[in-house]
Every structure is written in structure tokens, then in C-alpha cells.
Amino acid sequence: MISIRGLTKRFGRTMALDGFTLEVQRGSVCGLIGPNGAGKTTAMSILATLQLPDEGDALVGGLNVVENPAGVRALTGYMPDFFGVYDGLRVWEYLDFFASAYYLPEGGRNRLIGNLLELVNLGDKGDCYVDLLSRGMKQRLALARCLVHDPEVLILDEPASGLDPRARAEVKEIIRQLGRMGKTVLISSHILPELAELCDRVAIMENGRVVVSGTVDEVTAAGSGSRLIVVEVVEGAGDLARWLAPRDGVSLAEADGRSVRVFFRGDRNEQAALLREIVAGGYAVTQFHEVRRNLEEAFMAVTGEVNGR
Amino acid sequence: MKLNPVLLREMRQRFRTFRTPLIVSLYLLVVGGLCLGYIYLRWRHMPGFYQPGRSRELFITLSMVQLILLAFVTPGLTSGAISAEREKQTLNVLLVTRLKPLGIVAGKMVSSCAFMVLLIVATLPLYNVILLYGGFSPGQMLGVFAFYLVTIFLFGSVGMACSAFFQRTGPSTVAAYGVVFAVMVGTILLGGFIYEVSRVPGPVPAPVPVISQLLQDLNPPVVMMRILGEGAPFGPGRDLVMPYWGIYSAFYLLVSVLLLVWSAARLKPRRAGGRTTWRQ
Ligand SMILES: Nc1ncnc2c1ncn2[C@@H]1O[C@H](COP(=O)(O)OP(=O)(O)OP(=O)(O)O)[C@@H](O)[C@H]1O
Numbered sequence: 001m002i003s004i005r006g007l008t009k010r011f012g013r014t015m016a017l018d019g020f021t022l023e024v025q026r027g028s029v030c031g032l033i034g035p036n037g038a039g040k041t042t043a044m045s046i047l048a049t050l051q052l053p054d055e056g057d058a059l060v061g062g063l064n065v066v067e068n069p070a071g072v073r074a075l076t077g078y079m080p081d082f083f084g085v086y087d088g089l090r091v092w093e094y095l096d097f098f099a100s101a102y103y104l105p106e107g108g109r110n111r112l113i114g115n116l117l118e119l120v121n122l123g124d125k126g127d128c129y130v131d132l133l134s135r136g137m138k139q140r141l142a143l144a145r146c147l148v149h150d151p152e153v154l155i156l157d158e159p160a161s162g163l164d165p166r167a168r169a170e171v172k173e174i175i176r177q178l179g180r181m182g183k184t185v186l187i188s189s190h191i192l193p194e195l196a197e198l199c200d201r202v203a204i205m206e207n208g209r210v211v212v213s214g215t216v217d218e219v220t221a222a223g224s225g226s227r228l229i230v231v232e233v234v235e236g237a238g239d240l241a242r243w244l245a246p247r248d249g250v251s252l253a254e255a256d257g258r259s260v261r262v263f264f265r266g267d268r269n270e271q272a273a274l275l276r277e278i279v280a281g282g283y284a285v286t287q288f289h290e291v292r293r294n295l296e297e298a299f300m301a302v303t304g305e306v307n308g309r
Numbered sequence: 310m311k312l313n314p315v316l317l318r319e320m321r322q323r324f325r326t327f328r329t330p331l332i333v334s335l336y337l338l339v340v341g342g343l344c345l346g347y348i349y350l351r352w353r354h355m356p357g358f359y360q361p362g363r364s365r366e367l368f369i370t371l372s373m374v375q376l377i378l379l380a381f382v383t384p385g386l387t388s389g390a391i392s393a394e395r396e397k398q399t400l401n402v403l404l405v406t407r408l409k410p411l412g413i414v415a416g417k418m419v420s421s422c423a424f425m426v427l428l429i430v431a432t433l434p435l436y437n438v439i440l441l442y443g444g445f446s447p448g449q450m451l452g453v454f455a456f457y458l459v460t461i462f463l464f465g466s467v468g469m470a471c472s473a474f475f476q477r478t479g480p481s482t483v484a485a486y487g488v489v490f491a492v493m494v495g496t497i498l499l500g501g502f503i504y505e506v507s508r509v510p511g512p513v514p515a516p517v518p519v520i521s522q523l524l525q526d527l528n529p530p531v532v533m534m535r536i537l538g539e540g541a542p543f544g545p546g547r548d549l550v551m552p553y554w555g556i557y558s559a560f561y562l563l564v565s566v567l568l569l570v571w572s573a574a575r576l577k578p579r580r581a582g583g584r585t586t587w588r589q
């Protein structure tokens with residue numbers, strides 16, 4: 001349903017996208033994960049026909065986003081990472097405005113707006129002013145807004161950012177429901193464990209290109225060439241991280257309070273050797289253990305490797 | 310024909326608040342009070358005495374006041390039209406709908422200028438009262454109103470273009486007022502300068518240079534005074550293809566339309582580098 005090949009976008013000297021390639025099957029929910037500045041927002045706004053790529057093709061439902069933006073817009077609902085709402089407008093007027101902006105017939109609009117508000121649990125808020133809604137409600141209203149024209153494809157840029165856990169769960173539930181309704185969803189997020197339960201597939205991107213993609217299990221496995229080891233020391237965790245970082249087999253070492261998280265490629269013998277070296281280096285080690293990996297750590301490992309660390 | 314969705318939405322927002330009717334009422338009260346007070350005084354001091362010159366004076370003063378007001382209010386109304394949506398981060402979601410950029414610009418233009426037109430039209434009855442006292446013709450009155458409409462359209466488009474060009478409303482507003490000032494004052498100053506420079510001292514008055522004449526035809530206060538039957542600063546000169554009001558209307562209507570089309574084009578995504586996109 002979404003097919004992106006070799007997308008490139010430059011902003012001056014920064015390569016926001018650098019040969020970005022991705023396929024999303026019809027009716028599947030695909031998660032796009034990447035650190036800040038990876039190019040998620042850029043990729044999504046190109047898909048939403050808001051920016052033009054420098055090179056490469058992007059097709060939504062078989063339509064080229066550059067050649068047929070109007071067709072793509074009719075097919076997609078887009079929720080940007082940051083958005084505002086209009087002052088002095090009621091919730092139903094807000095949705096009514098977007099319904100008219102998609103030239104939907106006036107007749108069915110009231111029922112449509114009622115259904116949408118029901119879907120995002122804002123059924124009782126129809127007469128509230130949009131600028132007075134809470135952040136979570138605005139986010140859900142924005143979801144309702146991208147559904148006004150019943151698009152087949154949804155492009156959601158960090159729809160749960162800035163929400164408390166409860167509101168996040170609500171947004172997640174709505175997205176899951178959209179997936180059940182057969183929509184094709186491309187969703188970006190920083191909240192990786194949550195994407196894991198939500199998505200059929202995930203793509204991890206870094207520096208403007210997809211590094212790994214596949215089902216959640218596949219991606220988790222891809223990062224498992226290296227193991228996550230937590231080393232706890234009495235003091236000097238920062239020093240230890242700097243000392244570990246350039247060593248062979250270490251792809252990432254970062255201090256976190258008293259402990260250091262190390263991504264280390266090596267079997268049990270090599271782990272033991274590493275521990276001996278740390279102790280020999282004069283660090284007072286209180287704990288040294290391997291941690292079971294989840295998506296988040298896989299993500300750290302994969303992106304760390306890309307950076308050549 | 311269906312109402313432009315952007316226009317409908319902005320009207321809803323604008324006219325929902327108490328502010329708009331309040332401003333219109335206050336404005337009418339002040340301008341109307343001035344006129345009626347003036348007429349009352351005239352009658353009190355010399356009842357039944359007919360003085361067309363005096364009512365003409367009032368008419369000219371009123372028209373000038375409205376022109377200055379229009380120059381101050383109109384750019385302010387439109388210079389945030391697009392940049393404020395950018396600042397409030399509502400532009401992106403507007404652009405992914407099926408609305409055309411030109412439709413968005415047109416809807417915003419009409420909703421912003423409607424307020425100004427409303428103010429001006431609301432004073433029509435006042436003009437009618439002055440009309441009773443003579444001193445100018447109904448034709449001149451209609452001429453002044455047509456002139457106002459053209460001028461509102463021009464200043465509105467200038468504000469719109471600035472708000473499309475600048476990312477922020479602050480710079481956009483400053484630029485819009487700058488351009489309006491150049492049109493209101495700059496044209497006539499430049500025209501006068503060229504006139505003085507080209508004048509040869511001597512007994513025979515030199516012909517007015519075409520540029521000066523054109524500039525005077527493009528200066529709103531001068532054009533309005535000429536509609537009201539006053540003379541032109543550099544003399545009436547000969548008609549350049551069209552009479553002065555024809556030049557004024559044709560030139561500025563064309564400029565306005567071009568500015569609006571250009572504003573709409575600024576809303577389309579472009580390939581060129583970062584600054585030009587509306588990333589917020
Ligand atoms: N309009 C722009 N002008 C200049 N640089 C830009 C612009 N948009 C994006 N960039 C650059 O492109 C790169 C990718 O940005 P993008 O916003 O796509 O990242 P992201 O993955 O969405 O990050 P985040 O997780 O913080 O939202 C960044 O280095 C950013 O600075």
C-alpha cells in the first residue's frame with residue numbers, strides 16, 4: 001500500500017533522508033522507529049505530500065506523491081508531530097470544517113462527526129471549544145480529524161508523544177482499532193516497547209535510511225549479535241564507559257548512574273575476559289550481568305552499530 | 310455555489326466574539342457623532358443657511374479619515390493570515406486536505422477584508438446625510454466607495470503576500486505596513502522629486518514628466534481627492550491611455566491579483582532547501 005524507494009532529501013548540508021526504502025502491506029500496521037533527527041518526520045511529510053523529495057519515488061496506493069498529490073491526499077490521513085487547533089471553534093465545528101475541506105456532502109456530516117467522536121472517546125465533548133481541550137483530547141481529536149474522509153492509509157507522526165501513560169494507552173487502543181478496521185497505518189514513535197505490541201512490522205531508521213526492518217521478533221533478533229551487559233561499579237561509571245567504548249566487541253557503552261550499559265559482541269568466555277580486564281583496570285565492580293533484550297535495546301544496539309561505535 | 314470552507318470557518322471564529330460588532334458600533338458612533346455634531350452646530354449658528362462648501366469640507370475630511378483608517382487596519386487584518394497558521398501549526402493539516410492553495414488564500418482574503426468593507430459600508434448612511442446638504446454628487450460618492458474597495462483589495466493582498474513570504478507574523482506585519490506607507494506617501498514623494506529634478510528654470514512651465522504623472526495616479530490620497538473634484542498636485546496632465554482612476558484601478562487590481570496568486574504558489578511544496586518549507 002505504501003511503497004518507498006530510494007527517497008533522498010537534503011536540507012542544505014544535512015541529509016534528512018538518504019536512500020530511504022520501505023514497503024508497507026495493505027492493512028498492516030508498520031512502526032517507524034529512530035532516534036531524534038533520523039528523518040521520520042521528513043519521510044512522513046513527503047508521504048503526506050507536504051514536501052518534495054530530492055530523489056526517489058514514494059507511492060501510496062499506487063499513486064506517486066509527487067505526480068498525483070491530490071489523489072494521495074484523498075487516500076491518506078496525516079497527523080503531524082506538532083499541530084495546533086483553531087481558537088474559538090467548537091469540536092464539532094472543527095471536524096465539520098475538515099469535512100468541508102474534503103468536500104464531503106453536507107447531508108451525512110453530522111452522523112459522521114458523531115461516529116468519529118465516539119471512536120476517539122470524545123462523544124460528550126462536541127460542544128467544547130477545541131483550544132480548551134486537554135493535550136490528550138486534542139491528540140484524539142487530531143486522530144478523528146485524519147479519519148474524516150475515511151482514508152485507507154494513516155500516517156501518524158508520534159501520535160502519543162507528550163501524553164501521560166493513561167492517555168497513551170487510549171491513543172494506542174484507538175490505533176489498534178484502526179488496524180482492525182483494515183486501515184494501513186504507518187506510525188512513528190520513540191516509545192518502542194509500545195510499538196512492539198501495536199505493530200505487525202517495524203522499521204528502524206538511522207541517518208535517513210532504514211537499518212533493519214521486519215517483524216518485531218526479527219528486528220529484535222537482528223540486534224542480538226551483541227548482548228546487553230550491565231556493569232555496576234562503586235564509583236567512576238562515567239570513566240568506565242569511556243574506557244570501554246573503544247574496545248573490541250563493544251558497540252555502545254553508556255553510563256547510567258552507578259552502572260554502565262554495554263553492548264558487547266562475544267561469547268561467555270569473552271565476557272569473562274572483559275570482566276577480568278575491568279577489574280584489572282581498577283574498577284570496583286559490584287555486579288556484572290547480561291540483560292534480556294527487548295525491542296528498545298535491540299534498537300540501541302542496531303543504531304549504535306550504524307554509528308560505528 | 311458553496312461557501313468557501315476557510316471563509317466559513319474564519320467567519321465563525323471572527324463573528325462569534327463580541328469584539329467585531331462592538332468595534333463596528335463604536336466606529337459608527339464616533340464617525341456619526343462627529344458628522345451629526347458638525348451639522349448640528351452649523352444649523353444652530355445659521356439656521357436655514359445653505360453652505361455647500363462647508364458640507365463639502367466635511368465630506369472630504371470624512372473620506373480622508375476613512376482612507377487613513379483603512380491604510381492602518383487592512384494590512385493588519387491580512388498580514389497574519391498565513392503566518393499565524395504557520396505559527397499556530399495549523400497550516401500543515403490544512404494543506405493536506407483537498408482545498409486548493411488559491412481557495413485557502415481567497416477564503417482568508419475575503420474573511421479578512423470583509424471586516425474592513427463592513428466598516429466602510431456601515432458609514433454609507435452617514436454619507437447620505439451629508440449628501441442632503443449638497444456640495445458633491447452621488448456619483449462622486451459611489452466613486453469614493455469603489456476607490457475604497459480597490460484600495461482595501463490592494464492593501465489586503467499586500468498583507469497576504471507578506472504573510473505568505475515571511476515565516477512569522479511580526480516581520481510580515483512590519484513589511485506590510487512598510488509597503489502600504491510606500492504606496493500612500495512614497496509614490497507622491499518620488500513623483501515630486503522627479504518633477505523637481507526635471508524642471509528647467511524659466512518662464513515657460515515645463516511639461517510634467519510621464520513618470521511623475523503616473524506616480525501621482527498611483528497615489529491613493531491624490532486619486533481620492535481628484536475623485537472628490539480637487540486638483541492634482543502636478544496638474545491634471547493629459548490622460549495616459551486611460552483616465553487617472555482607470556490607471557489606478559487597473560494597475561492595482563492587477564498587482565493585487567498577482568500578489569494573491571503568488572501567495573498561493575508559496576503554499577505549494579517546493580523542492581528547494583530547508584528554509585522554504587513550513588516546518589514548525
Ligand atoms: N525544514 C528543515 N530545514 C532544515 N533541516 C531540516 C528541516 N527538516 C528537517 N531537517 C533536518 O533533517 C533531519 C531529520 O529531521 P526529522 O525531523 O525528519 O527527524 P525525526 O526523525 O522526525 O526526529 P524526531 O524524532 O526528533 O522527531 C534533522 O537533522 C533535521 O535537522
Ligand SMILES: [Mg+2]
Pocket residue numbers: 040041042081157
Ligand atoms: Mg519527528
